[in-house]
Amino acid sequence: MSRADSGRKVTIKDVARHAGVSPSAVTLAVHGKPGVSTATKDRILRAARELGWSPNQAAQSLSGRAVHSVGLAIARPARMLGREPFYMEFIAGIESVLSEHSCSLLLRLVEPEREIDVHREWWGANRVNGSILVDLRVDDPRIPALAEIGLPAVVVGDPSLAGPFTSVWTDDATAMAEAVRYLAAIGHRSVARVSGPAELGHSVIRTDAFTATARALGLSARTVVADFSADQGGRACRSLLLSGDRPTAIVFDNDIMAVTALGVAAEFGLSVPADLSLLAWDDSQLCQLTRPTLSAMRHDIFAFGADVAQTLFDVMAERQPSSHAAQIPALVPRGSTAAPGA
Numbered sequence: 361m362s363r364a365d366s367g368r369k370v371t372i373k374d375v376a377r378h379a380g381v382s383p384s385a386v387t388l389a390v391h392g393k394p395g396v397s398t399a400t401k402d403r404i405l406r407a408a409r410e411l412g413w414s415p416n417q418a419a420q421s422l423s424g425r426a427v428h429s430v431g432l433a434i435a436r437p438a439r440m441l442g443r444e445p446f447y448m449e450f451i452a453g454i455e456s457v458l459s460e461h462s463c464s465l466l467l468r469l470v471e472p473e474r475e476i477d478v479h480r481e482w483w484g485a486n487r488v489n490g491s492i493l494v495d496l497r498v499d500d501p502r503i504p505a506l507a508e509i510g511l512p513a514v515v516v517g518d519p520s521l522a523g524p525f526t527s528v529w530t531d532d533a534t535a536m537a538e539a540v541r542y543l544a545a546i547g548h549r550s551v552a553r554v555s556g557p558a559e560l561g562h563s564v565i566r567t568d569a570f571t572a573t574a575r576a577l578g579l580s581a582r583t584v585v586a587d588f589s590a591d592q593g594g595r596a597c598r599s600l601l602l603s604g605d606r607p608t609a610i611v612f613d614n615d616i617m618a619v620t621a622l623g624v625a626a627e628f629g630l631s632v633p634a635d636l637s638l639l640a641w642d643d644s645q646l647c648q649l650t651r652p653t654l655s656a657m658r659h660d661i662f663a664f665g666a667d668v669a670q671t672l673f674d675v676m677a678e679r680q681p682s683s684h685a686a687q688i689p690a691l692v693p694r695g696s697t698a699a700p701g702a
Contacts, residue, residue, distance in 0.1 A: 370413040379407035384484030388509070395484065395509035427676055429464040430454075430669070431482045431491040435472040440589055445615055445644030446661055453665020454492070461673065476505045483511045490514075490676045492668055496521040496561045514672040519683045521561040526675055527683040528668045532562050535657050535689035536569035536611075539639055540577065542691055543609045547699040548637065550580040552607035554596040554617050558585045566613065580605065586617060593617025597624040601636075608700040609637035615646045618654055622696075633698035643692055652695030659689040 376383045381396075381404060388395040389404040396404070432454070434441060441447055451465070458465055466488055470478050479502070482488040490512035493502060503523035506513060515522035518529050543551050553570050556563045567583050574581030584599060586592035593616060600607055601624065612618035618640035622632060630636045632652060640647050643658035667686045674681035 370411045372413075375404065375408050375411055375413050378411060379404045384481050387484040387486065393484070393510060395480070427461060427463050427489045427673070429466050429488050430458065430672060430676075431466045431468070431479060431488040432494070433468045433470045433475045433478050433491070435470055435475060435495060438469050441469065443590070443616060444588065445646060446642050449644065449661035450665040450668075453662040453667075454669040455665075456662070457666050457669035457673070476502055479506055479511060480509060483509060490672050492516060492672060493525070497559045498561055498564060500561070512672070512676045514668055514675055516668055517561050518565060522683065526671060526681055528664075528671050528686050529562075529683075530659055530664065531685050531688040532565045533569040535659075536566045537573040538691055539611055539657055540570060540573040540579070540581075542693070543611075543637065543639070543697070544574075544577045544579055546637075546697065548579070548607075548609040550605060550607045551609045551611070552581065552600050553583045553611040554586050554593055554600075554613060554621075555583050556586065556588050556613045563613070570611070580607075582607075586613075588614050588617065590616050590620040594620040594624050597621040598627075601625075601628050601630070608635075609639065609697070611639045611641070613641050615640045615642050615644045615654070615656070618656075618696075619646055619650055622650055622654075633696050634702055637697040637700075639697055641689070643689075647692075647694070650696075655694045655697040656692050657689035658692045659687050663687075 372383045372386050376386045379386070381400060385396050385400065386404050389401040390408065434447065436444070451467070454465060466482065468478055479491055482491070493513050494516045496515055496517035498521065500521060503525065507524050513525050515525045515527040516529065517527055519527045540551065551574060555567060570583060571581060584596040586596040593612065597610065597620070600610060610621065612621065618638055621638050625632050625636050632638055638654060640654045640656040642661060643656035647654035647656045664686050671681050
């Protein structure tokens with residue numbers, strides 16, 4: 361590497377400034393990766409030659425075939441993530457596979473509007489060999505943006521959300537239909553659901569299945585939107601219990617909201633399950649620590665994370681893995697569900 365007129369070493373930032381682009385665009389250009397136009401690439405390479413700059417050997421080695429790290433960006437508040445059993449188990453499953461490959465997980469908590477930039481920066485700077493994309497939305501802007509730069513990635517979500525990317529998912533529609541049929545079979549005619557954010561793809565899938573199954577069985581049903589947190593889950597549960605046609609059973613989209621609902625039921629002087637049945641999703645250890653224990657839709661989250669990580673390795677190795685459903689959550693009845701008035 362040569363020196364600038366000031367006597368210091370020329371950096372990638374100098375080249376970016378000289379070419380009028382971002383540092384990540386410089387990295388994409390010098391390593392021949394997609395994501396910049398031919399004209400921009402030529403301008404960047406010309407600026408690098410004029411300044412006498414070339415990428416250092418360490419960065420060049422990262423552009424080879426060895427897999428050193430994978431990225432996972434999560435658009436959740438740090439405090440909420442720390443209390444969410446799903447992601448703790450999911451990340452543990454990912455790590456179980458990465459450790460076998462001496463590979464690291466690069467984890468970042470981001471604002472939703474920043475996630476595309478984060479993945480671009482990681483990929484452009486050779487900080488990751490691939491990424492795991494979670495919490496997909498309908499028509500998610502991440503899909504076309506990250507496909508355009510050639511990022512190897514696996515989508516955790518239904519293939520209808522994944523665009524050209526390989527996807528691994530749980531069959532939420534089938535599981536939700538099973539949950540509603542179970543509640544109907546034990547005598548409930550008025551059921552409700554507290555969902556996660558409405559814009560999430562799996563929320564849409566679950567809502568559609570909940571509504572359609574309830575309608576087919578002749579049940580009264582409605583969904584209230586929350587954000588997976590205890591606060592909003594409790595607020596949603598209170599709104600349902602204050603309504604004129606109070607449900608006798610409520611399905612929750614995660615365990616934290618279901619656990620919170622036990623306290624809300626006590627506030628109203630209701631007995632669980634005699635006056636109100638509660639059904640959780642994911643079946644973390646929380647469900648077995650409450651009194652009564654919580655009925656839940658169980659799936660092996662650790663194994664799910666491991667499956668996603670192994671699929672990403674197949675993608676990065678260009679083994680052309682197929683998208684697949686990892687599992688269907690299975691109903692585990694416990695003490696929080698029973699016939700109304702039982």
